[in-house]
Amino acid sequence: YYQDNTIIWLNGAFVKAAEAKTDYYSQSLHYGYAVFEGIRSYQTADGDTKIFKATEHYERLRNSATALNMPYGWDTDEIIEATYEVLSRNNLQNAYIRPVVYAPANMSFNPNKESYLLIAAWEMGLFLGEKLLRVMTSSFQRPNPKGFRIEAKASGHYVNSILASQEAKAKGFDEALLTDMNGYVAEGPGANVFFEKNGKLYTPPTGNILPGITRATVIEICAELNIPVEERLFTTDELKQADAAFFCGTAAEVIGWESFDEVKFPATWNDTLSRKIQLVYKEKVTAAGKEELSKAG
Numbered sequence: 001y002y003q004d005n006t007i008i009w010l011n012g013a014f015v016k017a018a019e020a021k022t023d024y025y026s027q028s029l030h031y032g033y034a035v036f037e038g039i040r041s042y043q044t045a046d047g048d049t050k051i052f053k054a055t056e057h058y059e060r061l062r063n064s065a066t067a068l069n070m071p072y073g074w075d076t077d078e079i080i081e082a083t084y085e086v087l088s089r090n091n092l093q094n095a096y097i098r099p100v101v102y103a104p105a106n107m108s109f110n111p112n113k114e115s116y117l118l119i120a121a122w123e124m125g126l127f128l129g130e131k132l133l134r135v136m137t138s139s140f141q142r143p144n145p146k147g148f149r150i151e152a153k154a155s156g157h158y159v160n161s162i163l164a165s166q167e168a169k170a171k172g173f174d175e176a177l178l179t180d181m182n183g184y185v186a187e188g189p190g191a192n193v194f195f196e197k198n199g200k201l202y203t204p205p206t207g208n209i210l211p212g213i214t215r216a217t218v219i220e221i222c223a224e225l226n227i228p229v230e231e232r233l234f235t236t237d238e239l240k241q242a243d244a245a246f247f248c249g250t251a252a253e254v255i256g257w258e259s260f261d262e263v264k265f266p267a268t269w270n271d272t273l274s275r276k277i278q279l280v281y282k283e284k285v286t287a288a289g290k291e292e293l294s295k296a297g
């Protein structure tokens with residue numbers, strides 16, 4: 001993630017990651033009390049670097065911090081400018097950007113007068129590639145929204161993601177799918193889920209999931225392509241009857257599934273509406289995707 005000369009932005013200053021300091025008594029380190037974002041930048045057709053949905057991500061960061069009672073005084077436009085500067089100082093175009101809002105030294109549960117903001121970035125190409133995923137139902141459920149601010153992208157929630165993802169990989173699967181506290185399909189450890197059935201798409205409603213920015217983009221793409229999409233609760237049994245399914249997220253982008261709990265999806269991925277959405281998503285974010293889309297017709 002970083003080398004000797006990597007530059008990060010820390011509380012308003014550009015500093016070397018290798019020399020930056022943090023506090024071992026931070027409430028964030030001890031209790032998982034921090035919020036973060038996962039953002040991508042892409043090289044555009046004309047060679048520029050563009051951060052995809054920068055405003056949406058930084059507004060979600062502000063909302064996450066506020067949901068956890070963490071002070072957040074940064075201006076979104078100024079932070080976006082600082083992020084572009086991090087990219088250019090590190091010579092990055094296709095990158096993953098990781099802002100983290102964290103707490104100062106505080107071993108109590110009391111609120112803090114200030115927060116710290118760190119912005120790091122590193123090179124990232126296509127995340128999971130084109131290979132279709134083998135997904136299993138996790139034995140872990142997503143955190144109960146009555147015990148957490150589930151709409152916030154809070155660091156502590158990711159213990160649940162790590163457990164689910166590690167379990168799936170230990171059992172020989174590519175990724176986990178988690179249900180909510182009532183047993184309905186919720187999301188992956190780091191991505192939202194859609195399925196396709198008879199020319200229509202379905203995704204769980206917000207409430208028990210992270211309101212994904214890619215999820216919102218997929219819904220936008222469906223509107224552009226006149227593909228009906230319904231947000232409603234469904235079970236893992238219904239998901240098993242689908243024609244196709246995919247995860248979507250900033251890092252994962254749109255990535256199709258081969259099977260769910262070892263049940264293969266009947267549709268050929270390249271013939272699905274989901275595949276069309278995958279291509280349009282790539283076209284929206286990358287320059288190379290444009291050629292791929294025209295090749296695919």
Ligand code: PMP
Nearest residue numbers: 190191192210212213214249250
């Ligand atoms: N759900 C979870 C639990 C996630 O961590 C992510 C990744 N941030 C998503 C969904 C997808 O969100 P987005 O599309 O905004 O990256």
